[in-house]
Amino acid sequence: MFVETVDLIGRLLKGLTGEEDPLLVDGGDHADLASTIAFSLAKKQKRSPPLIAADLAEKLRILPELDGITIFSTGPYLNFTFGGEYLAQCVAAARKPGYGTLLKKYERVSIEHTSANPNGPLHVGHIRNTIIGDTLARAFRKAGYPCEVQYYINDMGRQIAIVVWGLETLGITRLPGEKGDHFIARVYVRANHAIRDDESINGAIERLMQEIERGDRDVDQAFRQAVNTCVEGIKETLFNLHVHHDRFVRESTFVRIGDMQRVLDRLARMDEAEVEGKFLSLDLTSSGFEKKYVLKRADGTSVYAARDIAYHVWKTANYDRNIDVLGADHKLIGAQLSATLRLMGEVPPEILHFEFVSLPEGAMSTRSGTFVSADELIEEVTARALEEVTKRRPELSPGERMAIARSVAVGAIRFDIVRVSPEKSTVFNWKQALDFERQSAPYVQYAHARACSILAKAGDFEEVYEYNDPHEIALTKAIARFPAVITSVVTDLRPHLLATYIRDVADLFNSFYRFVPVLKAEGSLRDARLCLVDATRNTLREALQTLGIDALESM
């Protein structure tokens, strides 16, 4: 209803003024919607903005299409306040299962996210990528797109060669109960120490890389095993964060099936190509890059970029919109990749970059072992949540308390990460991660549980949609914006808008809860309020699901 109403007003205003843009803005405290069109018309008409606004208000008021909308001017501003019929339709729509789901679309979307190297567990920096990507994928599906989520496994890089070397020579054994990814990280850290102490080991690493590229059976087997051991642990962490990938794409695939060679052949024929023996690079100065873009080393082995181009060429052939979620450290290579694809006549991906997460003591690094793992974070937050549930709901069984604690913990982690806009670099903060008040998922989950509790006690009620109380009206208007928020998230690739939005709805519901009695109201007033509680419950539920957070009915 919100989008439709804004569109209608925009169309009528354009028709009336002949302007291209109706200059609609948020009405703030003054109205539901406002237009600043009077300012831009002032010069052309040589009249003062307030006069023009008053004039337009009068002309719009008599249009039958705008019945039920209060139109008035305040100085130069043209204001619109939506009426009872609008509120009624919004609440009715918000109660339907699946509210917020947009019209089915046929553009195929791929989203690549996380894609952390399989040389250790996911840490709190990686999961910013994960949670942004997963929330985006959920939003795309909500917006009606067929969407496939991919994890690109760098399974033949130097890091993996280091892990393989470590596994074969350092004699480190996996501890009982140790997750594969944590075990691989220990090997990786130790191997790097060994290399630092004895640089001659690099020769062995290089040999491994040549052998894997040639497709040597034994080496391939060793790489595969090391990667699988790690990925198995990463998958467990992803599952615990409510994150799902539809496909794990191995970069070695593009070498094995010949795609990379075909792409390199194409690139070698381009004007920008520079070939020196087995060495191949691209001169991207025409695209504004100073350094050459290396694709093959002097020994003829390919670098990551070559495989990445092949991967993206494959994606362009199979999807209409390709989205990559990448850390800020990939900005340069992302831009080089895009420039190269453009030169090849391919469509570059849409890249959503997010800035770094660091620790108070400095940057995180898998190699040096200085990071807070996602598993550790989940464990700590779950323990803290369990403590809280036990305090609040001692009557529940340990199993029930644990189930709630898990849902609260995953929600708290996901929300804490997704609420910050991607372009801000952040410092990981335990106090904030363990805070379950106000601007947090538990706060929203709690509002949802409250709504459920009221409805459970209410029994049957009639459909009545009449609202006069300011708390009712404010809540209804917030609920009505949900579909518009989904649209913004997928068009601007800004998942944090969902977090901001859901917090607004929860805030308004909690105020409503405090000041407007529902079960104690009588007759049609009670029915109308119960309908609004149900609409809020459903909106919170749908929005929480889009954020990958459980909508608990009791907590």
Next chain:
RNA sequence: GGGCAUGUGGCCUAGUCAGGAUAGGGCGUUAGCCUCCUAAGCUAAUGGUCGGGGGUUCGAAUCCCUCCAUGCCCGCCA
């Protein structure tokens, strides 16, 4: 040195792309609210040169220039 990004009360953050009406929240601090639908809640108080300076505009947190601070990148690593 060059490139990209960020800078909003003691701390965290929305708003910046598509400029508009007194810059929204939260944490903290202070003072209230559970014989009343779950207090993971509600209300109020406190606290701001929107990094500094210049410019464009009827109007700038938002656009342009410049300076400062911070993060990231500038590998035949990924």
